[in-house]
Amino acid sequence: MSIDTLGLREQKKRETRQTISDHATQLFLQRGFDRTTIADIAAAARVAKMTVTNYFPRKEDLALDHHAEFVAGLAQTVAHRPAGESALGAVRRAYLMALERRDPVIGFTGREFARMVADSPTLVARLRDLHDQREEALARQLAAEVPGDPVMARAVAAQLAAADRLLFRDLQARMMAPEDTGDTAGATGEHGHGAAADHGRATTDDLAAAQADLARRVFGLLEPAIGGYAGN
Template identity: 35%
Template sequence: MGAVDGKPGLRERKKQRTHAAISDAAIRLFLEHGFSQVSVAQVAEAAEVSKRTLFAYFPAKEDLVVHRLADHETETARVVRARPPHTDPLTALREHFLKGLRERDPITGLNDLPAVLRLTRMILDTPSLVARMERFKTGAERALAQALRETADTPELTARLAAVQIVAVHWALAQDNAGRLAYGESADERYAGAVADTEHAFALLENGLRQPVPPSGSYRPVSGCDAPAAPSAGSDG
């Protein structure tokens, strides 16, 4: 049965419930016993599905965890595409990340709710989950590069290089925040430092690492993300 009036039909609702049941069972077991100590068979049993059904929804064990972050894979690209008229991509991305910090969006690493912290610790402490997250970076880079080409008339190579740098900055900022919170610092304590680091990082992107970076608090709006350049050979900053 298909969708009715834009709402999912019975079959789709059953699939959504099964997907949620498997995911919830997996996260519960992983947090209680450790990712490496829980087998896929145990997750399937807890969710009351077969292993075959589980793999139909989650092709790999790591997907049981990282799928919860899947919507964020193309987030930077969506921000670039949805930016207001006359707003350059780098400005839109900077403002979006700062907004995420203010709202304690877990994707910025600045969320200290107990459930979020436990999940963050598990990911950071599990090499296979960290490696799986790297695939998100690759997908984010591809999506962002395409958005820059299509909405900012950015040359292909420039768009690709810009996307690599921007996604890496997002990743580093979020990991720094998450690492601090996972091991004791509160989100409120970290907030001012997270904002300063974000402004510093985006200033580096704007300046292309070639010019002195303004001190924290003196950030000026970026002029665009069309050409973040690598440092010149022999440059010392």
């Protein structure tokens, strides 16, 4: 088999996967996640049910299709930080950059998508699990970088992950605020109850600016305790 043939086959697989994902998202937004079946998605995408499950073994993966990137995100941020930057500094910098990109992986989703996820107990539970996996991956990375004190590595990971969860929930709540016009393409979401719902006709720039201010405050609170950890 030629390289060109392999390339075409891989391209076809990517296109099929994207088609399935796109149709699934449309159905989830129209009907709700829990009321949409794999058969519905297969019919809309004009593929067999087995094709859907081959690309997406879990139904939740069709809604949270950046789950692998999400789980690895904090650990990868720490692993690839510049020399001399602390773990806290790396996570803070990466979060603010993601806000600038309006990255859906950190919760910058559209209002309808955020609401769809919030209305599904299945997806809310799956997000909790993904956040736990994200923290565990970070703890492993920190333990590998600072050997000899796995308890401290896990404690630092827990603090960073707690900040990460708080910011994720807050941003999703901002997305669902009344009159919110911040509808960007979404890939992951969770309903949060702690954020203000008084943004009126806030634009995506307004939301990002408010979230950046919150992030600086949240990470700033961690500075005295873990600001220098893994900074060598």
